[in-house]
């Protein structure tokens with residue numbers, strides 16, 4: 479089994495996040511042999527932030543000015559049977575280096591490719607912010623096709639207290655077992671209403687940007703997605719799909735006649 483680890487911390491594999499991921503991998507090894515690829519997002523040399531040129535979307539990912547530097551992460555994700563995305567919590571959300579990694583793969587929202595690959599999410603913190611960090615990562619990587627099979631937020635200082643350490647160890651045991659079974663069993667989860675809305679919003683984006691560049695639309699054409707309800711052959715629940723259709727209708731109407739409202743919190 480090939481496991482890819484994307485580590486979004488400047489403290490590398492020996493920091494708190496890297497250590498928790500290592501604890502997880504040790505447990506995965508108790509179930510099966512694994513080859514592990516690790517990418518530390520700080521080592522990718524992606525510059526201060528994504529250049530925001532949108533070339534990856536309009537001309538293809540090879541047009542990104544940082545494509546070579548980002549390629550170890552892309553190769554890791556392409557080769558993996560399971561990917562662990564791990565970040566420290568910084569100011570109540572994911573680290574900036576992890577966000578920069580996510581931004582460099584924004585084209586995957588338009589051209590997702592990781593359906594059927596399970597992911598595990600890990601965050602570490604002094605005490606708070608796991609919900610925002612892990613919630614964001616779960617949403618972002620789902621748009622790329624991955625499905626999350628386990629997530630764990632650990633407070634580093636708490637690990638010195640035996641009762642907390644025991645709970646973390648139990649959670650790691652459970653996640654390792656779930657992840658190995660997810661890889662062995664294969665397959666895709668049934669798409670949720672949120673997934674189906676995501677599919678329709680992606681289709682809308684791709685349709686509306688056809689004139690900016692042919693890459694996204696060609697990708698969708700090749701896969702027949704313009705005529706589909708979902709990206710894969712997974713069974714699409716009827717009620718959820720009808721709801722997603724209603725939401726799409728509203729969004730289309732809002733865009734067409736300007737009736738959508740600005741977000742006010």
Ligand SMILES: Cc1cc2nc3c(=O)[nH]c(=O)nc-3n(C[C@H](O)[C@H](O)[C@H](O)COP(=O)(O)O)c2cc1C
Nearest residue numbers: 489493494495566567568569570602603604605606
């Ligand atoms: C800039 C910065 C912001 C942080 N913000 C938070 C935070 O909002 N909540 C929290 O509980 N810990 C916060 N921390 C603590 C780290 O999340 C914690 O030490 C983490 O386990 C470090 O992991 P690492 O060694 O893998 O980098 C912050 C640390 C830094 C450097």
